[in-house]
Amino acid sequence: VYRPGYAEGALALTILAIGFAMKNILGTHNPILQAIGKSKELAFNNVVAAVSNVGLNLYLIPRYGIEGAAIATVASFLIRDLLSMVEVRHYTGSTTLSREGLSPLVVAAPLFGLAAFVTPSVPGTFLWIAGFMVSITVLYVAGVIVVLGFTPQEVMIVRSIEEKYGVNIGPIDTLVRRFGEE
16 A cells, blocks of 8 residues: 555564554543643643653664654653553542453454454455455454343434434344343
């Protein structure tokens, strides 16, 4: 898709992709701080992240090039989000990281390994790549449903939609009955 001219940036993109995945998990604490009125803490965390980003860039880019910049970016996000996680824990006594919240990683990890193993054999055309991504997504969703099932809250959402609109959601209803906690 991106042609050979972009191949040298593959490692940096991989570092950023993994970093952004971690940011998506830990970043849930930032809106909580905002919601409980801790804007000063958020501002402090952002300043610490920006300063650390600049410092790490100055140190890492001369040594590691674009990969160093990617590492600096990921590290600064992690610093900010870990600070927010500690602060949310301090102010609320809890955190968004829980067994239930992180359990989809149990399904994602082996699937990621499978995808990494199979990826070299996938032709580099747009349709093949799109089909591969859709296939991995369907496998992930199916794996989460089979391994983890539906929580009572998710079952309640499905039932509320059915009740509000007077419809039977068919295959989703079958999945909920089979893998849900009712």
